[in-house]
Amino acid sequence: MSVPQSLLAILDQGPCYGYQLRAEHDRRTGADQPLNVGQIYRTLERLERDGLVVRGEPDTQGHIYWSITPAGSSAVAEWFGSPAPRARAGREDVAAKVALAASLPGVDVDDVLAAQRRSSAAELARVREELGAAEQADALPRALVLAARRDALEAEVRWLDHAAQVLAQHPDHALAVALATQRPRRGRPPRP
Template sequence: MSVRQSLLAILDQGSCYGYQLRAEFDRRTGSTWPLNVGQIYNTLDRLERDGLVTKGDTDAQGHVYWEITDAGSAEVRAWLAAPVERTTATRDELAVKLAIAATLPGVDVTDVIRAQRRATLAHLQELGRTRPADPEGPEELAWSLVVDALVFHAEAEVRWLDHVEQRLAQYPRHTIELATDRPRRGRPARTVR
């Protein structure tokens, strides 16, 4: 998720001060990605350094308004036009957890899967309670899009957990013993498959 581009996109609509940007981001995402004000200001400083925003007027309360530059608007257009890149490298904590658990002796990975499935199904129920049934305005629509994505991800996770359980049943012996060779210093050599 790009906080940088999201803040730029909001600024493309009009100048804002830091806390206002945070509130606008929350309104548009339903607070699903909590940002702190310090993160907002650090991002704004980097955007200014990169020539994408400038400091504008200061109001009577001392709020400094940030304005987007032409280069910033161009970056917003490029970001909105480009697809989100999906990488093949996985850092998904659940996938790594199950891969490790499946190869450890004495671990009942089925219990690990069932615990995760229960948590994911509970999360789905919670999402169902918070999902707007029929968005009445732009804020509800934005929030429903985020909730829909979370629901689809959770449903896919349940399907994937079912798949993992079936795969593990095909391989009853999946424990990996510790290697007796001691690795040399540095990164291990990559194995090609």
């Protein structure tokens, strides 16, 4: 999630100071780890430079409240009106690791798949447990984030099972790819 955009969205509800923004961000996004306060202030300074927020004078306790500008409110509306970016195709780490293992002689792709499946299944069990607790505690933002993570992990486990089935049809690394003999030219892909 975009930290600048999420901070702007919170500020669109009213002025806040740094630690208050941190608490609101965590409460509203179901964040696993709190934002670093230094990151918040650096982000606020960039948003100020870009004309999206303004810094107020310190109050009697020394808190500096930040307020959103009309341009900032427009940026929030645009952000909420746009779909969230997805990972680029071909950039999924698990799939890329399995594909690489399957293409290299001497790598036991079954071991790679089994280790990843164990890890993914353990994480799925942990997330399901945490989701149950979040739902019982009526922690809606956290429950929504955990439900998305659960669904993604369930899909990952299904894909790992599918990959194991496909690769079982190609014993002894029939997919193994030898190193290319043609040297690529600098900055350009090799010609076929």
